[in-house]
Amino acid sequence: MSFWNYFLPPENASAHGKSLDDLTLYIHLLMAVLFVGWLAYFLIAVFRFRSSANPKADHTGARSHFSTYAEVGVAAVEVLLLLGFAVPLWAKAVDQFPVATGNPETDPIEVQIMAQQFAWNAHYPGPDGKWGKQDVKFAGSNPFGLDPNDADGKDDVTCLREPFLLPVNREVICKISSMDVIHCFKLPRMRVTQDAIPGMTIPVHFKPTKTGEYMIICAQLCGNLHSGMKGEFKVVTAEEYAAWYAEKAKSGGAGGFE
Ligand SMILES: [Cu+2]
Secondary structure, eight states, X not given: OOXXXXXXXXXXXXXXHHHHXXXXXXXXXXXXXXXXHHHHHHHHHHHHTOTTTOOSOOSSOOOSSHHHHHHHHHHHHHHHIIIIIIHHHHHHHHHTOOOOOSOTTTSOEEEEEEEETTEEEEEEOTTTTOOOOBOGGGTXXXXXXXXXXXXXXXXXXXXXXSOEEEXXXXXXXXXXXXXXXXXXXXXXXXXXXXXXXXXXXXXXEEOBOSOEEEEEEXXXXXXXXXXXXXXXXXXXXXXXXXXXXXXXXXXXXXGGGO
C-alpha cells in the first residue's frame, strides 16, 4: 500500500461509487480554492491595513456598495445551485431506485438487515419470494421476529451474526432496521451509509461490481462494544449465489426458531 492510500477511501466496488468519489473530490477542490482565496484576502488585508501605514483609525470604513452587491450575487448563485442543480439531481437519484419487474434472474435482490448490539443479521424471502410473517412477539427467539409457524417463512434465508452473500452486477436493496438502539449500516467499499433506526425500515440500494469479501461497520456510537460491531458479506458470481441460496433455504428458515 502506498503512502497516499492512507488518505484515500478504500477501493470502490459499486456502480454508483465513482460518482460519489468524484463529488468528494470536487468538493475538496472547491474548498482548496476557497482556502487559498480567503487566505490571500486575509494576507492582503493584514498588509494593507497595518498600523504603521494607518496610524489613525478610519471610523467610516467602506464607502462603496460593492460588498452589498457581492453578497446579493453570492446568494443568487447559491439559490441557482440549490434549485437548478441539487433538487433536480436529487429527484433523479430517487427515481433511479430499482424496481422489480417479475423476472427472478434480474430483479433486485432484497435483503432485510437487522442491526443489534453488537452484530449484523440478514434475512431473505427465500425461493418462494415471500417474506415470512414477522411479529415483535417472536423477537425473543430471533432478531427478525419471524413466526416459526408461518408457511411463507419456512424457506426464508437468515444469516444471524454470520456473513451473507450477494451476486455480482445485480441491484441489491437492503432494508435497514434495528432491534435495539440506533446503529448505522456502513459498507465502505460499496459507498453505502444508512442509519438503522428501531421501529423504522429504511431501504438503500447499490450494485456490487467486484467479487470479494467486504466489511460492514457500525457508523453510530451504539454502546460499549460499538467498535467491535463488524459484519461481513461476500459478493460472488450468480451461480455461486444461487447454489448458496438454495442450500440456505433448506437449512435456515423461520422453522428453525421454534
Ligand atoms: Cu452499532
